[in-house]
Amino acid sequence: MGRPPCCDKIGVKKGPWTPEEDIILVSYIQEHGPGNWRAVPANTGLLRCSKSCRLRWTNYLRPGIKRGNFNDHEEKMIIHLQALLGNRWAAIASYLPQRTDNDIKNYWNTHLKKKLKKLNEGLDDSNINQEGSSSVSHSMSNKGQWERRLQTDIHRAKQALCEALSLDKPISSSPDLGTTTPLIQSSTTSYASSTENISRLLKNWMKDSPKSPHETSSETTQNSFNKPAGTGCSPSEGTHSAATPEGFDSLFSFNSSNSGFSQSVSMDETANFPHETGLFQDESKSNSDTQFPLKVIEKWLFDDGSQQGPYDIIDMTLGETGHELF
DNA sequence: AAGGAGTACAACCGCGGGAAC
DNA sequence: GGTTCCCGCGGTTGTACTCCT
Numbered sequence: 001m002g003r004p005p006c007c008d009k010i011g012v013k014k015g016p017w018t019p020e021e022d023i024i025l026v027s028y029i030q031e032h033g034p035g036n037w038r039a040v041p042a043n044t045g046l047l048r049c050s051k052s053c054r055l056r057w058t059n060y061l062r063p064g065i066k067r068g069n070f071n072d073h074e075e076k077m078i079i080h081l082q083a084l085l086g087n088r089w090a091a092i093a094s095y096l097p098q099r100t101d102n103d104i105k106n107y108w109n110t111h112l113k114k115k116l117k118k119l120n121e122g123l124d125d126s127n128i129n130q131e132g133s134s135s136v137s138h139s140m141s142n143k144g145q146w147e148r149r150l151q152t153d154i155h156r157a158k159q160a161l162c163e164a165l166s167l168d169k170p171i172s173s174s175p176d177l178g179t180t181t182p183l184i185q186s187s188t189t190s191y192a193s194s195t196e197n198i199s200r201l202l203k204n205w206m207k208d209s210p211k212s213p214h215e216t217s218s219e220t221t222q223n224s225f226n227k228p229a230g231t232g233c234s235p236s237e238g239t240h241s242a243a244t245p246e247g248f249d250s251l252f253s254f255n256s257s258n259s260g261f262s263q264s265v266s267m268d269e270t271a272n273f274p275h276e277t278g279l280f281q282d283e284s285k286s287n288s289d290t291q292f293p294l295k296v297i298e299k300w301l302f303d304d305g306s307q308q309g310p311y312d313i314i315d316m317t318l319g320e321t322g323h324e325l326f
Numbered sequence: 327a328a329g330g331a332g333t334a335c336a337a338c339c340g341c342g343g344g345a346a347c
Numbered sequence: 348g349g350t351t352c353c354c355g356c357g358g359t360t361g362t363a364c365t366c367c368t
Contacts, residue, residue, distance in 0.1 A: 016336070038353065055337070090356060106335055
């Protein structure tokens with residue numbers, strides 16, 4: 001009954017990975033693609049358990065990962081998404097494709113928690129010192145600013161997405177397709193087909209985009225991952241490997257100042273492409289409907305007839321709307 | 327310069343869902 | 348249909364590094 005055991009825990013190495021181990025792992029994955037992690041230690045001779053290999057790959061070695069400081073926009077995205085989704089770091093990470101869930105989680109725990117705590121304390125102090133509704137703290141005002149900005153970003157993304165959809169009527173009007181996700185083919189398998197969908201969706205934006213600076217040493221690696229890698233691909237892996245990391249690097253690079261993409265969509269709007277990754281995530285998780293906010297946002301993004309946006313959702317969280325900033 | 331405190335982040339651990347047998 | 352295991356996820360820990368006294 002059942003499968004053979006994965007890996008005995010005897011002789012399994014722990015602790016930091018050495019560069020040699022990294023090289024072995026990367027070269028193996030270059031050749032075979034990610035997935036089937038159970039076979040990795042056996043085939044590479046690495047004294048690591050499959051779990052450790054997968055973790056090392058997804059959190060550190062995978063191409064397209066942006067390391068280092070989180071910029072202001074990413075930070076705000078994380079704060080907002082955390083408010084919406086809770087500690088579902090993988091879901092949040094799917095909206096920030098260059099960041100890993102582990103990275104985001106760490107950043108939240110080490111930076112943002114404290115920051116928000118300070119913010120709240122500052123707010124409390126402000127409320128104590130100044131009574132009445134006119135005593136909105138400066139920090140809170142800033143928070144409201146970026147929240148409203150995010151709302152507008154999402155609105156712009158929806159418009160851009162609608163334009164893109166209108167360019168692909170044959171696909172979106174297919175009777176076989178679902179009503180809420182017109183771009184997604186009914187098959188739950190293949191992220192190859194979804195890659196096509198996304199490519200179509202973005203082609204008008206992408207075609208002027210210059211090559212990503214990431215296309216250097218990692219290019220061959222990424223190319224080898226653009227093929228389906230079996231059933232072991234996680235949603236985030238699907239996002240990164242199937243959706244042409246180079247392209248998404250440029251799409252999602254908040255810091256990018258030279259992306260041709262910004263010619264048609266401002267950098268502010270890049271914050272909204274989460275729906276692309278959300279789409280991937282949704283697809284790769286097939287019919288998972290446990291992610292209510294994601295679903296609602298995605299449904300809204302693809303629902304042409306809807307006059308209500310995620311403002312409703314955001315309003316539930318923020319309890320405020322405002323357009324004076326724009 | 328040395329040592330303690332604080333910070334950042336890589337890696338591990340345990341659990342749950344779903345697939346394989 | 349039940350059992351076992353893989354995979355992915357979130358929480359937590361360990362350790363290296365930086366800052367402060």
